[in-house]
Amino acid sequence: MVHSELQDIADELFAIDARLVEIEAEKRRLLQRKQILGQRQSSLGPHHGYSMQLSAGQKVALFLALFQGRSDVFARRWENRDKGRSGYAVACHNEWRFGICDKPRTKCRACGNRRYRPLDEQAIRGHLMGKQVIGLYPLRTDNTCHLLVADFDKSGWRNAAKAMARTCGAFGIPHAVEVSRSGNGAHLWIFFSEPAPAREARRLGFGLLDKAMGDSSRSVFRFL
Template structure:
C-alpha cells in the first residue's frame, strides 16, 4: 500500500469517527434541551394553570401581549372571501356618521376608537371577534418583538431563530399562524423598550439564525413587529394578529407549539411559564451582536447612522468545516456549490450580493410608512444546489474564500460569442463625461455603479 493510499484510509477512519462523535453529541444535545425545557416549564399541565379562572387568563394574556391600549384592530371578512384588519371604531358603518371608504379613519371627525380592554381580549379569546395588536406606542416604544416566518421553509427558519434565541438565553414563544403555513416567534420584555433597539435585537437574532439556515430570506428583516423604529406620520404602525384565536385553534393553528411543531397540551400553563427579557440583557445581546459582526454601530438612532454603516456587515471570523478546495463556475452568473459549504459561510457570501435599500431609509427618515419597501436588497439566489451571484461579486467572493483558506478552482463557462467585423463605435462622450477615466478594454468583468442623480445617458 502506497503512502497516499494509507493516508486516504486513515482520513476515512478519522471521518467515520468524527461522524460517530457528531451523532453522539447531537443525541446528547437533544437530551439536554429536553431537560432544560422541563426545568423551565416544570409542568405545563399543572392543575394550578389549568384551573385558571377566565379573568386570570385574560389578565395573563394582557400582561404578555402589551401594545397600544387606546386602539386595536378588528378582523373582517366579506362575502367574496376577502379579509383584512381595520381599526375598531364605535361608529363604524353608522349611517350618516361613517363615510368609509371615502374618508380614512385617521381623518374622520367622527372617529371613536375602541380601547383594548379586558372585554375586547375576552371577546377575542372566546371567538366573538378576532383582534390585532398595534405594538408600537406613541412614544416609539414596545413591550414585545415578534418575527413572522411564512415562506415554504418556515419550520427550518423558526428552528434556526429559536436556536439563536436559546444561544443568547432569550426566552421566546412560537405560535403557529392562523393559516398553519407559518409561525410567529414572540419575545416579551420586562419594560417598555425603544422600538429601534427591540428591532436591532431582532436583526441580530436573524443574523445568527441565517448562519444556521442560510436559506433564510432577507425578507425576514422586513417581517419584524413592530415594523417601524418610529411612528409613521398619520398612522398607527403595523399591526399583528393576536394568538389563541378561537376557530383556528380547533385545527391546531393560532396556538403555541413546541420544538417539534406540536401544540402544547396546556396553552395557558405554557404562557404562564414564558420569561420576559430585561432591558439589561437586551443591551448585552446588542453589544454581543455588534462584537460578532465587527460593527462599531451601537445604540444609535437611524438618523445618526452613517450611510456606509447601514449596509449588511460581513463578519471576519474563521468558520469551521470549510472545504480545502471549492469549484466555482463563471457563466451568466457566478455559481458556487452549496453542499460542501458550512451554512455560516453561505450566509456571508449572500451578504456580499446584498445591500441596504436607500429608499427604505429615506422613507423611514421622513416618518412615512415603510410597508412594502424592503430594508435590504439581495441579488443572491439558490438554483439547483448552487448559490448564484452577479459576476461583479467575483473579487469579493474570492477574497472571502481566501480568508477561509479555501483554494478556488474556477471553471469558465462564459460564451465567447462571435466577433463582428467592420464594426466601429462612432459615439463620443458628453462634455460632462470627458474627464472620466476610460474603462480598460482588457477587463473581462466590470461592475459599474451609477449614483442616483447621475444622468442615464452617456
C-alpha cells in the same frame, strides 16, 4: 512546586468525585419523591389534584401582562367570504353607523367622527372567547415597545422559525412560537420586562436572525 500543584489537582478531583456522588444520590431521592407525589395525586382524583387551569379573569390578566402595546386603540379582523378577502381595521365605536360612518369613501384616519375603541378587558375577553379577532398596535406613542414578533410566512418558514428559536434558546432569551392562522407560517414572540426603544428591539431581532441563518435568509420573515 510541581509536586504541590499535582497534589492540589488530585485533592480537587477527589472533591469533585465526592460531590458528584452526593448529587447522584440527591437525584435518586428526588425522583423517588416525585414518583410518590405523582401516585398520590392520581389517587386523589382529577377534582382534587393540582390544576394549572386559569380562570377567565386570570387569562385576561395574563394576556394584558404579555401583549402590551397601545391601550387606546386596537384593530379588529374583517373577512369578506364572497370576495375571498380579509384584513384588519381599527376598531371604532361609530363603524358603519348610518349618517356617521362614511366608509369606504372616507378613510378612518381622515374621519371627523372616529371614536376608536380602547383595548380593554371587554375586547380581550371577546378575543379569547372567539367572538372577534383583535390585533395589537405594539409600537407605543413614545416609540417604545414591550414585545418583538418575527413573522415567518414564505417557503422555508419552518426551518427558519426553528433556527431562530434555537438561537434564542442558546442566548437564554425566553420566546414563544405559534403557527399562523393560515397554517402556512409561524410567529416567534419575545416579551420584554420593560419598555424598550423600538430601534433596539428591531436590532435585537435582526441580530438573532443573522446569528441563526445569515443575511441571505431574511427574505422568509418580517418583523411586525
